[in-house]
Amino acid sequence: MKNQLSALIDGEFVIESSEHLITSAKSGGELKSCWVNYHLIGDVMRGDAVMSQNFSNRVINALEAEPTVLLPNLAAIPSIGDGYRAATKQSGYKKFTKLWSVAASVAAVMFVGVMVLQQQLNKPVQLAPVEIALVAPVEKLAPVEIAQSVPTEYLQAHQAAAPNGNAYYIQNASYTEPKQ
Amino acid sequence: MLRVVCAVLLSVFGLTSFAADDPWFVLEKTAYAARELNYQGVFVYQNGKQSRSVQVTHMNSTGQEMTRNVMLDNSAQAGQPSEVYSRGNDIVIFRPQNQKMVIEKRRGQNLFPAMLPTDLQSVKASYTARIGPVERIAGREAQIIELVPNDTFRYSYKIWADTEFGLLLKMTLLDNKNQTLEQIEFNQLSMLNSQDTNWFQPKIDASKSYVMEDATAVNHVNTNWIVAELPTGYVKVDHITLNVPGKTAPVDQIIFSDGIASVSLFIEPITKGMHPKMGHMLIGSTNICANVIEGYQVTVVGEVPEATVMQIAKAVSFKKQTASNK
Known part of the structure; x- marks a missing residue:
């Protein structure tokens, strides 16, 4: 089944006879996680944009948390529209409005996202001067000598960003293990 | 073939x-x-x-x-x-x-x-x-x-x-x-x-x-950090900001290379409860030098001699923005 599913995702399986795969992938369990994994691996290997972890869950949560401000407008339309129905392209307008409200909520989610992002980005810039003012005297008091504490993240970051990645192999094999 | x-x-x-x-x-x-x-x-x-x-x-x-x-x-x-x-x-x-x-x-x-x-x-x-x-x-x-x-x-x-x-x-x-x-x-x-x-x-x-590791690096171009006297032959090849787990502020990472050897410079604001570090250490072939400059923790890491990391760690300074720039 997994091989068939993999072939289906790669476009190497007859779609007409793939109903059982779709059905069992939909019903959850191992085949569903395979479906998710295979797509993620495929996206990464092809170099497609990959959404960050739990992206869909976060979008769903954000949509649920979104106040339904736009809905009353939508609900109001039929009652206003009743009288005009024969003469106007009411249904077209309604569809448009519906679409528009979806677009608006997507935009709102994006806006919130951007705001959060910007806040995160701005935070350190705003914080930094205050922190320095508070802490600057420490420098004059007693700078702690570098002890046995190795900034592991720094070694990793250095090896990941260096134009020549020689030490990468050691780093990958050992430094990352203790995490989590 | x-x-x-x-x-x-x-x-x-x-x-x-x-x-x-x-x-x-x-x-x-x-x-x-x-x-x-x-x-x-x-x-x-x-x-x-x-x-x-x-x-x-x-x-x-x-x-x-x-x-x-x-x-x-x-x-x-x-x-x-x-x-x-x-x-x-x-x-x-x-x-x-x-x-x-x-x-x-x-x-x-x-x-x-x-x-x-x-x-x-x-x-x-x-x-x-x-x-x-x-x-x-x-x-x-x-x-x-x-x-x-x-x-x-x-x-x-x-x-x-x-x-x-x-x-x-x-x-x-x-x-x-x-x-x-x-x-x-x-x-x-x-x-x-x-x-x-x-x-x-x-x-x-x-x-x-299978899970994607959350991206830690964000590319940045402009910086107010300058290294007055880089060791001869080294040039800046990249500058990124990192979100290191457990640190409240992002860390600046500036990478220098002479074409084959490379050095990373890390700069982070010293926040409350943080122990500033100074001094030098060697791990395998990697030399590390820590310094404190203007309330910032500076750490230099590289598979290069001690003199190189020391010089970079001492030469870092913050280029002050002019008053007209807010």
Whole structure:
């Protein structure tokens, strides 16, 4: 089944006879996680944009948390529209409005996202001067000598960003293990 | 295929083959060979007491490079080995972690045997190249080239280049007492004759769930941080900001390189409860120097001599913005 599913995702399986795969992938369990994994691996290997972890869950949560401000407008339309129905392209307008409200909520989610992002980005810039003012005297008091504490993240970051990645192999094999 | 490879090499280098006793020519050929040839082999990387075996498969099909590195030593973590795939400027790493497979995406790096840059101008400015004797490595005949630094701000390198194909077979990093700090060497190597690229897909472990590692690096261009006096030959090659777990503010990382050796400079604001650090330490071949400047923790890390990290750590300063800039 997994091989068939993999072939289906790669476009190497007859779609007409793939109903059982779709059905069992939909019903959850191992085949569903395979479906998710295979797509993620495929996206990464092809170099497609990959959404960050739990992206869909976060979008769903954000949509649920979104106040339904736009809905009353939508609900109001039929009652206003009743009288005009024969003469106007009411249904077209309604569809448009519906679409528009979806677009608006997507935009709102994006806006919130951007705001959060910007806040995160701005935070350190705003914080930094205050922190320095508070802490600057420490420098004059007693700078702690570098002890046995190795900034592991720094070694990793250095090896990941260096134009020549020689030490990468050691780093990958050992430094990352203790995490989590 | 072998003939084709030879023919290509001859046509590329044939015109200047009389220059085979020019060490820079050999190094250039080595840099190109690693990127243009199709090969598979096993190499061992050693640093201090640690060593790792890696299988590398490289193919250049119609100008696009594809590389797979499989970590053969997997210490305590049984099951799937880590795999590293790179195509073009992207590197994708699959690494087992507990019950998961973590996928990490990175910017491209020059990985073995493509360690040398194809443009050797900056290396030429800081090192002198010398032709050494011929030795055998992994059953192949290898020409030794020594890269000796022109000053004390970098270590020296010894490079073994395949006399036939030009491929880098072995490379060592030596300190100024001529002691080996790092070594990377092919144990086995063969040229690939097929054009089959089926190997370029990860082995999927269906029992594990695959997760993307959250991106930690954000690219940044502008910085108010300057290093007044960089050690000769080093230039800034990149500047990024990192979100390090457990740190409240992002960390600035600025990378300097002389074309082959590289140094990272980390700068973070000293926040409440943080113990500022100063001083120097050595881990394997990596020198680390910490300093405190204007309320910021400065840490410099690199596989370079102590003098280099010390000088950078001392020369950092914050370029103050003029009043008109808010």
